[in-house]
Amino acid sequence: MSLATLLLLADGRLPSGGHAHSAGLEAQVSAGRVRSVADLDGFLRGKLATSALVSAAFAAAACAAPAAFAGLDAGLDARTPSPALRKASRAQGRALLRAGRAMWPVAAIGREPHQPVALGALASAAGLSPHEAAVAAAHGTITGSASAAVRLLGLDPYAVHALLARLAPECDRIAELAAARSGDPVDELPAAGAPLLDIGAEHHATWEVRLFAS
Amino acid sequence: MHPEPQHPEPQHPEPQHSEPQHLEPHEHGPDEVPHTHPDPGVDPHAPLHSGPRALRVGIGGPVGSGKTALVAALCRALGEQLRLAVVTNDIYTTEDADFLLRNGVLPAERIRAVETGCCPHTAIRDDISANLDAVEDLESSLGPLDLVLVESGGDNLTATFSKGLIDRQIFVIDVSGGDKVPRKGGPGVTTADLLVINKTDLAPLVNADLSVMERDAKARRHELPTVFLSLAEDRAAAPVADWIRGLVAAREHGREL
Numbered sequence: 527m528s529l530a531t532l533l534l535l536a537d538g539r540l541p542s543g544g545h546a547h548s549a550g551l552e553a554q555v556s557a558g559r560v561r562s563v564a565d566l567d568g569f570l571r572g573k574l575a576t577s578a579l580v581s582a583a584f585a586a587a588a589c590a591a592p593a594a595f596a597g598l599d600a601g602l603d604a605r606t607p608s609p610a611l612r613k614a615s616r617a618q619g620r621a622l623l624r625a626g627r628a629m630w631p632v633a634a635i636g637r638e639p640h641q642p643v644a645l646g647a648l649a650s651a652a653g654l655s656p657h658e659a660a661v662a663a664a665h666g667t668i669t670g671s672a673s674a675a676v677r678l679l680g681l682d683p684y685a686v687h688a689l690l691a692r693l694a695p696e697c698d699r700i701a702e703l704a705a706a707r708s709g710d711p712v713d714e715l716p717a718a719g720a721p722l723l724d725i726g727a728e729h730h731a732t733w734e735v736r737l738f739a740s
Numbered sequence: 741m742h743p744e745p746q747h748p749e750p751q752h753p754e755p756q757h758s759e760p761q762h763l764e765p766h767e768h769g770p771d772e773v774p775h776t777h778p779d780p781g782v783d784p785h786a787p788l789h790s791g792p793r794a795l796r797v798g799i800g801g802p803v804g805s806g807k808t809a810l811v812a813a814l815c816r817a818l819g820e821q822l823r824l825a826v827v828t829n830d831i832y833t834t835e836d837a838d839f840l841l842r843n844g845v846l847p848a849e850r851i852r853a854v855e856t857g858c859c860p861h862t863a864i865r866d867d868i869s870a871n872l873d874a875v876e877d878l879e880s881s882l883g884p885l886d887l888v889l890v891e892s893g894g895d896n897l898t899a900t901f902s903k904g905l906i907d908r909q910i911f912v913i914d915v916s917g918g919d920k921v922p923r924k925g926g927p928g929v930t931t932a933d934l935l936v937i938n939k940t941d942l943a944p945l946v947n948a949d950l951s952v953m954e955r956d957a958k959a960r961r962h963e964l965p966t967v968f969l970s971l972a973e974d975r976a977a978a979p980v981a982d983w984i985r986g987l988v989a990a991r992e993h994g995r996e997l
Contacts, residue, residue: 546857621869739855
């Protein structure tokens with residue numbers, strides 16, 4: 527394992543398309559549910575318990591067995607009821623794959639895989655472990671929304687990073703939980719969902735004016 | 741030539757076995773329905789267009805300087821002669837793409853809008869993935885193209901395109917922003933391959949001195965070209981269209997840009 531390689535994979539500056547996505551936050555901000563750092567705390571804890579857990583488990587599973595990408599990809603389709611969120615995940619998977627291919631010899635996993643599948647395959651190609659892939663996935667899930675919150679709400683960036691630091695142990699715990707499941711059959715991998723985010727994503731996709739792609 | 745920014749799917753060796761059993765319907769046990777497995781070594785998606793790619797020209801500049809109007813003019817001037825497509829990067833809507841559609845300068849299938857998450861400069865410089873995907877999607881759906889125009893969202897004087905995304909870039913400013921803009925410089929004014937100073941028809945109304953702008957642009961840009969334009973009067977952006985025709989011709993003759 528290489529700690530520096532893991533940091534590279536988890537770095538928000540990796541050119542992998544994430545900057546254009548708020549991971550559901552913009553819809554909730556517009557609905558008035560997220561206005562402050564305290565609201566963001568609740569939103570991110572919810573993300574950790576749901577989409578971060580699912581993403582981390584699938585990233586870990588894809589890292590353990592990249593050749594099983596098709597089943598994992600279908601498993602994520604089944605866990606993503608919102609077509610807009612499926613599209614967003616595949617767009618980010620494609621972008622991540624482009625960045626990954628420039629860095630490591632990544633296995634063939636299709637042209638537009640779901641983001642966690644691409645992340646797992648990249649981690650595998652980089653010589654990282656399923657647990658490390660899970661940490662990168664969980665970390666990316668909350669840091670992406672947090673960065674969007676700074677841009678959307680003008681929140682104090684120090685307060686937001688203080689929140690991320692408080693959430694780091696929970697992020698580790700979720701990643702460990704997810705990694706422990708990486709050998710499970712696809713149908714038994716975590717399937718936690720957030721229906722309000724699914725509904726929000728569908729509304730968001732119809733807006734004429736929006737700042738983020740999702 | 742700049743480094744090729746595309747990273748095509750790796751080539752896969754042909755399967756060695758003559759009859760790939762997993763592709764034929766089969767069963768594993770008495771309680772299973774017949775089924776097939778996807779071939780794990782073969783990408784099921786059509787390969788990206790692998791011929792020579794289009795010339796990519798980036799068009800950047802501050803909000804309201806006339807980027808979209810320039811793109812529309814270039815579509816009018818070049819649309820009949822060149823196989824052309826456009827990628828727009830609006831800050832928060834598909835307004836620029838809609839403008840091109842409304843004005844009928846290009847059919848819908850030749851226009852893609854990229855969303856930039858509050859950061860138009862990021863999408864053209866630091867993380868160009870969404871724009872590369874849009875360009876590649878246009879090339880794979882339309883077939884070989886001669887020219888792709890990538891219009892940035894309206895930004896500030898520091899916004900420039902990554903060389904991983906475009907071959908050449910145009911920076912558009914206008915006289916109503918004040919005749920001191922060229923003197924202020926910044927990466928857009930200083931380094932763009934072509935500087936366009938638009939809305940010259942407004943110069944008398946805003947007391948802008950075009951000779952000052954020309955002198956300052958020359959001082960900042962040395963040998964790099966600058967053109968003055970009034971898109972209100974020249975609806976085909978003749979000097980810019982000519983500049984692009986020259987690039988396309990040079991490329992066709994195999995000369996390095």
